[in-house]
Amino acid sequence: MSEPDPESGTTSPIDEEALAEAYNRALALEKAGDLDAAAAAYREVLALDPADHGGAAVRLASMGRGETPARASEAYVATLFDQHAGAFESILVDQLGYDVPALTRRALDEVAPGPFSRMLDLGCGTGLAGEILRDIADHITGIDLSETMIEVTDEKEVYDALYVGDAVDFLHHADVEPFDLITATDVLPYLGDLDAFFAGAAELSVDGAVLAFSSETLPDEVLAGRAFMVGPHQRFAHSESYLAEMLARHGFAGLAIGGIVVRHEMGKPVPGHLVIARRKPAD
Template sequence: MPAPDAFEQAKQLFLDGLQAFEAQRFDDAERLFQSSLALLPGRVSTLINLAATQVKLARPQDALATAEQVLAAEPGNADAWFHKASALGQLERHREALAGYEKVLALGTLPAAEPWLRHGQTLQALDQPERALTSYERALAAAPGLAQAWSNRGGILREMKRNEEAAEAFRQALAHGADPELHHYYLASVSAQPTPPTAPAHYVETLFDDYADEFDAHLVGVLGYRAHDTLVRQLATLGRGPFRSTLDLGCGTGLCAPLLKPMTQRLTGVDLSSLMLDKAQALGLYDSLVHADIVDHLRGTDERYDLVTAADVFIYVGDLEPVFAALDHAMQAHGLFCFSAECASTESADFELLPSLRYAHSERYLRALAARHRFDLLQLIRAPIREDQRESIPGLFVYLARR
């Protein structure tokens, strides 16, 4: 039995840990909970909050061990099961995570909305969208204002091409406090709502940070992506170069680098995703890598590039006027700007946001931009960019020279 002063000290450390957790100071919260446990070992309430904190810190092995410590003492503790399932999900042990959430729901001692939400997310990770929809419906039956469930439901319906239902789900998500910029972007992809000029920067950054480890294998191997290869190999036929300084806009993991490096003295890459840049750095082909928005970099750089490339970058940028305007600052006279774009379904619009959440551009718009910003069109070809659901996605490959 701890001494009274030790008990009071442990209690205060626990309360301080809760306060740190609520303030999202998770490192502090973990330290405080561990200090409390040093004085009161095995205290279930402290262990449960420690497991929750370790999940927030993305340390699933630690969270799993902490949750198991609770379950050894209290096999029916729903909170511990919930944190165990969350940790298993982070470890990509999705079938075990699903069983964990089902255990939480069977115990019935926690509010049902969040477990059903996580159940749906886990089913999505297991590529079971129809079942996931049912889980989200159960979550919304328990908590009609759960914005994340509306958002996830909308995402599945969008992928199923049930656009009207998807639009309503995104409207409900917005009505219940979901990220406005992101969900107006989602809504515009499936409805007649005005098209935003670009994808939200935080959406693109998160998307590619999450995608970094499997990007090359999935994009090239699964989706048959070839925009980088088509863009640079066609550039080589124009009889220009070698180049002094090349900028690879939206360089990602560096797919263009092996093709660009032999034709340039200096190669710079810029990307929004820090994890993508880590992969590019490992290639050892870039002289410089910059973590930045492409327009911000073009506006702020002291370098003057004689070659700028953008392979499959403008699928996340609708309005290209700021890009072309920034190139006025960053390019040498007679330099080349070479890029790919997805073909719009109509020439009547400058650009459109597709249900795939990708932008597509009209040839008319790209020609007008080039003329307005003092570029001569050297070549424009149409060729596939990638495959989507076994259909070839048509692209435009544009080669411009500064006057």
């Protein structure tokens, strides 16, 4: 692994051995409950690997020992889901009861049944949303940071176009026709600040396009007035009022917004929101 050096433009190799030692030490200290020492070790990890393949920044934030980052690093998300792609559906769907693509289909059927000409599935993962929405979308594009997840999706032959890359970057820079359905099921937990996400969704959608997404949340007393924070499992939780603010700011009208159980974690339901919104015509 190597890291680009911003000054010289060259790459300097990461000291993998030192990185593994610091990361394992940090994890062990965190597990033992010595959070201050764990935080110091995670800071060492970040210094050795500024691109943050191990997600040290979200771990620091989840322990209450670091600033809330604006999002999970690209390197972390790609590494995490590359590792889990093979077992993703058996773990998330079969063991953790993840059902958001089906909930999205049901909600769309109720408030915005389509059909749609061009669907964009952001953070498509293994293609569960594409599979369940295939019959109401003529053309489906998927994008995901994890190349291995995209490979699994590709084998299913459900999507018409697939890209490996960052969803927010795609929304702002992709040279493609706009979409009339944009989905993002269980992707917001890897994005904290959603301003660029919603601005991009507005940019790459036609008037009247439908935006369907899910989020995770935490009780009001934990969020304590924050728009978003990193929760105990290193994923971002967003407040419902922040989602509503983002929709309004970027020209989307909410068609349905409701509480859901996103999945189970250690036997407990993980609460979230499912939102279906429509882009208002541009002024």
